[in-house]
Amino acid sequence: MSLANKKLDWNQFLEIRREVLKAWPTGQEVDLAEAIQYQSRIPAQRRFAEKMEEAKKERITLAQPRAGVALVHEHSELLQYLADQGEADLLPTTIDSYTRQNRYNEAQVGIEESRSVGRSMLNGFPAVNHGVTACRQVVESVKLPLQVRHGTPDARLLAEITLAGGFTAYEGGGISYNIPYAKEVPLERSIRDWQYVDRLVGYYEEQGVSINREPFGPLTGTLVPPCISHSIAIVEALLAAEQGVKSLTLGYGQCGNLLQDVAAVRSLEELAGEYLSRFGYNNAVITTVFHQWMGGFPQDESKAFGVIGWGAATAVLAKATKVIVKTPHEALGIPTKEANAAGIRTTKQVLNMLKDQPLVESKELMEEKDLIKAETRAILEKILEFGEGDVAQGIIRAFQAGTIDVPFAPSRFNAGRLLPARDHQGAVRLLDFGNLPFGEEIKEIHREKIVQRGKTEGRDPSFQMVVDDIYAIGKGMLVGKPR
Structure with a gap:
């Protein structure tokens, strides 16, 4: 079957699904009809899509950290701490590296080692190994919306288990969770696997349960020109919308120049609306996420807080719907819960101080915005030309030609x-x-x-x-x- 941006036939989806759920024993815990009933009982204040849409209407910026540890109780305690002491608006569950590579046996070893030594021996939460019931324990332990954040080229089983487990948002895409993360995974394979994820999310939507989808905006995280991340975000939005996704949060990673970053966030939302409308996806809700600086951080905590504060100020002045918060331990490794909470509180202070202060429009800002739009349109139109109107085929050929190229990416399918x-x-x-x-x-x-x-x-x-x-x-x- 050749790749195309076409909604997966439901019977074909179910055929693939039987094999996906066999990949690890916890896949057999997923009952799709029961999962939809469970999701439908989650109140609006704990649903990601509703919270993001409300923030967009009120023109406020919500703060969300990254966080994840190996064991269920400890992960729940961490999230509760970030909500109560960090004052987070939204919560994550960052998935461990073994799960991201579908290495569930090794993730299981990490779980057992974590239990043995009394601390997390994984750099995230192994949701597939823990299964549906354990995911629900995590979801029910907090009062805020929860999102799955990971970095997985093949995230199908993870999606099945976490959505059945009550998570109401899911990050990633077939390009943004392949090119910056993997070396040998063909784009055609990862896009096809993510069509499955989006078809699953679309099915939930058809049953009245809206799951927020967020392509990964920063890509490799350092010095990525806005036109590159914009082009990939919009293509992934088009791929998701075709499968029935209605709640889309498109991301951008901070570059550091206030003018360029504000122009980038504003142009991203406008361009996404333009292209989604062009292809007839008029009922999607588009929001934005701004990632605080994803490159190297100062080791000195005071200086790190300066970088965090600058990211918070840029996010709120750009009117991003959400900001992903960094910690003062970025240069040192996995942060303590106290450092993570401190980064959120720093961000929240700046957001609250600046939320009612619009950035004065200027000729320079408009020029930068126009430049980003022109660059992004040039790439997108070439993608569509390569695919003869089909973005799925177009993106494969565009990467082959170097028409879209992600700086510093490890993938051998990227020109570099x-x-x-x-x-x-x-x-x-x-x-x-x-x-x-x-x-x-x-x-x-x-x-x-x-x-x-x-x-x-x-x-x-x-x-x-x-x-x-x-x-x-x-x-x-x-x-x-x-x-």
Whole structure:
């Protein structure tokens, strides 16, 4: 069967599903009809889609951390702490690395070791191994909406178990959870597997249960130009909408320049609405998520709080619907619950102070927004051209051609030719365009800004700028200027 952006036939879905549920014994716990009944009893205040739609109407920004440990009781306690002491608006369940790679036997070993030593020996919550009943224990232990956050190219069994377990939001996509995460997984396979996930979510929607879906916006997390993450987010939104998904939260990772980041968040929502409407998906609710800086952090906690505060300020001024919060231990490893809560409280303080302060519109902001839109449209139109109107086929061919290219991604199905660097004001530009389908007018804007930085710093633009920029924030700066 050739890949196409076409809603999966239900009988075909059920045939695939029988094999998916056999991948681990807990798959046999999933009763779809009973799961829908369980989900339908979850009150609105604990449902992700409703909470996001309400925040969008009120034009406020909600705060959500990342968090996950190996055992059920300890994970529940962690989430309760982040809700009560961290004042989070929304809660996550970050899935462990073994589960992300479908290595459930090794995840089980991690569970047993965690029980033996009395602390988590996994870097997340192994939901597949714990199963439906355990997931419901976690869901029922808190009063806030819960989302599954992971990084899995094949997330079908995880989706079955966690949705049956009462989670009301699910992150990821066939591109955003493949290209930045895996080396050898073909895009055709991961897109097909995520069509299954979205068809499952669409089925819940058909039964009156809305599950929020969120493509992973930051991708590789460092110096990703807005047009790249926008293009992938919108393509994944189109793929999800075709399968019946109605609640879509599209993401963007902070680059650091306030003007560019605000323009990016605002343009993302507008472009997504434009393309979803163009293909007839007019009943989807589009919200946005802003990820605080995903690159290297300062080791000093006080400096780390400065990075967190800057991310919070940018999110609220951009009017993102949600912000994903980092912790002051980012440079050190998995944070303590106290550090995680401190990052949320720092973010909430800034959100509350700035929520009623609109950013003054400026000519420069509009120009940046127009530039991002022009770049993103150029990529999307080329994808559609490659696929002869079908985004699923188009994205496969576009990656093969390098028309869409994610910087620093490990996947061998990604060209890896794109080379981003900051301009002298810290906005992310392109030092090497790879094979992006930009006209000379767009390219000249990037060249001029990179050259201007070179003159300011007294050096020729080169790969060294890229290296300097990658480490700059960890060293206390935004632009990697030579000392």
